[in-house]
């Protein structure tokens with residue numbers, strides 16, 4: 658069945674490309690592929706890359722005074738054949754992804770593998786996927802082509818970024834403090850420098866941004882410099898740290914929305930708890946349904962004792 662679909666698709670493409678009417682621009686898109694199938698392919702491609710490439714780990718181990726602490730990737734061949742391949746230096750983590758997060762019809766939940774290495778471990782704490790983090794980054798394809806980046810530190814609220822990017826950063830540590838250089842630039846003492854490899858299911862899958870140069874189902878590589886982070890970031894300032902608003906603890910803050918049915922029926926749209934100041938839409942702000950003591954400890958009263966705290970319980 659699938660092969661027939663592909664043949665039909667090619668036939669449609671051929672018809673369109675042989676149509677020379679410049680006034681009509683048609684866009685044809687194939688139906689999304691199976692997430693499990695794509696993940697298996699992406700993982701094989703990434704592992705092949707990791708086996709055949711290394712990074713400038715020796716420069717990080719014994720840095721020259723003028724070393725710029727940039728990760729450089731290269732192939733292992735000829736003069737470099739004694740280098741340690743990335744596959745022997747990376748760690749990995751498994752992240753379960755629901756096809757719903759890409760609005761796919763086929764209902765799948767697929768384990769994805771993210772590979773990462775800390776080239777220079779940061780000297781302070783480590784953000785969660787729900788924290789705002791001060792980051793410099795560079796995104797590239799496995800081909801080496803750079804598609805995005807920011808060479809100055811920028812605050813990034815990680816839930817707004819790619820699932821794999823946020824998860825990758827949560828493995829790295831940040832630095833201690835910002836210092837200003839005489840030339841007006843500034844740096845962060847002890848910041849972390851890391852590298853991560855994302856299968857497409859932890860990135861854009863079938864829907865990369867137009868004009869980005871990223872293909873559908875393409876693997877991505879990010880080099881990051883993690884400067885600082887805000888511990889227990891509370892993005893919507895409702896008193897509940899974003900990490901605690903991940904009610905099903907799956908590391909994805911977009912699928913926790915207590916008042917989803919009310920929001921959809923009232924036309925308010927979909928506002929997940931980490932962005933919602935009244936999580937249960939009972940008209941009382943979340944901030945007024947929780948208790949924060951002088952030490953900053955949060956407790957969650959449950960007035961009717963039904964096991965659902967008041968801030969998530971529309972009838973209490």
Ligand SMILES: [Ca+2]
Pocket residue numbers: 891892893894895896897898899902930931
């Ligand atoms: Ca919050």
Ligand SMILES: [Ca+2]
Pocket residue numbers: 903904905906907908909910911912913
């Ligand atoms: Ca969640």
Ligand SMILES: [Ca+2]
Pocket residue numbers: 914915916917920927928929930933935936
């Ligand atoms: Ca909501």
Ligand SMILES: [Ca+2]
Pocket residue numbers: 935936937938939940941942943946967968
């Ligand atoms: Ca409420």
